[in-house]
Amino acid sequence: MRPLGNEGGPAIEVKGLRKLYGSSVALHDVDLEVHPGEIFAVLGPNGAGKTTLVEILEGFRPRDGGTVSVLGTDPYRAGEDWRARIGVVLQTTGEFEDLNVGEVLEHFAGYYPDAQDPDELIERVGLGAKRKARASKLSGGQQRRLDVALGIVGRPEVLFLDEPTTGFDPEARRDFWQLIRDLAAGGTTIVLTTHYLDEAEHLADRVAVIVGGRILDVGVPQTLGGRDTEATVVRWSGADGPQSAATTAPTKFIADLHARLGGEAPGLTVHRPSLEDVYLTMIGAAGASPEDR
Numbered sequence: 001m002r003p004l005g006n007e008g009g010p011a012i013e014v015k016g017l018r019k020l021y022g023s024s025v026a027l028h029d030v031d032l033e034v035h036p037g038e039i040f041a042v043l044g045p046n047g048a049g050k051t052t053l054v055e056i057l058e059g060f061r062p063r064d065g066g067t068v069s070v071l072g073t074d075p076y077r078a079g080e081d082w083r084a085r086i087g088v089v090l091q092t093t094g095e096f097e098d099l100n101v102g103e104v105l106e107h108f109a110g111y112y113p114d115a116q117d118p119d120e121l122i123e124r125v126g127l128g129a130k131r132k133a134r135a136s137k138l139s140g141g142q143q144r145r146l147d148v149a150l151g152i153v154g155r156p157e158v159l160f161l162d163e164p165t166t167g168f169d170p171e172a173r174r175d176f177w178q179l180i181r182d183l184a185a186g187g188t189t190i191v192l193t194t195h196y197l198d199e200a201e202h203l204a205d206r207v208a209v210i211v212g213g214r215i216l217d218v219g220v221p222q223t224l225g226g227r228d229t230e231a232t233v234v235r236w237s238g239a240d241g242p243q244s245a246a247t248t249a250p251t252k253f254i255a256d257l258h259a260r261l262g263g264e265a266p267g268l269t270v271h272r273p274s275l276e277d278v279y280l281t282m283i284g285a286a287g288a289s290p291e292d293r
């Protein structure tokens with residue numbers, strides 16, 4: 001890895017970030033830090049401000065207040081050297097005219113001082129069989145893989161991914177998650193937006209939930225929104241039909257149940273709140289409308 005421009009400090013630091021579109025406030029005094037090598041997911045309903053936030057971090061949109069530093073530099077005033085250290089995978093796929101997959105990657109590799117080998121990268125993103133295929137003729141999921149390859153061809157120190165696995169089949173998603181974990185293990189800082197709660201849960205070291213332009217909570221997926229202290233629901237079939245109980249001490253509850261029943265509880269299930277459960281509770285409490293979730 002090349003040295004970080006912000007040696008020893010956070011890869012990304014945002015303080016009091018404010019963004020207006022006309023008179024409407026899209027981001028209200030947002031504060032956050034992302035550490036080098038961290039996988040950081042931004043979750044939120046439609047229109048929450050995720051893309052606005054990420055595009056400000058990428059240097060594509062100006063802000064109306066606050067400070068933003070990515071690799072020690074203000075993205076909106078950054079030059080080409082900084083941009084070569086950043087990778088971006090947008091929601092929309094680029095236009096590649098008549099070029100095939102290999103040619104597209106070779107072309108983009110030429111923009112970077114220390115690009116990855118295009119052939120190796122094609123294998124890495126699972127497009128080996130499509131090297132000679134026209135980029136414009138790829139399936140939706142295959143185009144997304146090409147987008148990811150283009151985002152990482154320059155060996156970015158910070159990689160931004162906007163809903164990266166939309167259109168992926170389940171196996172492709174698992175492969176992609178592994179690729180992202182490998183990049184993070186190699187020191188790349190990853191910021192991704194996603195609507196898939198399982199993706200955030202499997203992949204992210206930390207998650208920020210944003211609603212109406214405000215950060216509601218930031219934390220590890222296992223404890224976000226007090227998830228680790230919320231009640232667990234135990235269900236079983238009793239003599240009088242289905243039974244359920246909410247408990248913060250499920251192990252003791254089940255031991256007591258076993259003693260009380262004198263054996264196995266038929267149909268026993270134990271449900272801890274999932275990331276999706278706490279997320280929906282959080283954004284519901286924040287007033288997001290159901291169709292936006």
Ligand SMILES: Nc1ncnc2c1ncn2[C@@H]1O[C@H](COP(=O)(O)OP(=O)(O)OP(=O)(O)O)[C@@H](O)[C@H]1O
Nearest residue numbers: 021022025026044045046047048049050051052053
């Ligand atoms: N260029 C723009 N001009 C005016 N308003 C905008 C513009 N871009 C976004 N907005 C508004 O800002 C708010 C945040 O939009 P943003 O695209 O950042 O949300 P998002 O969380 O990325 O949503 P989604 O999940 O739907 O992609 C929305 O109310 C949106 O209508």
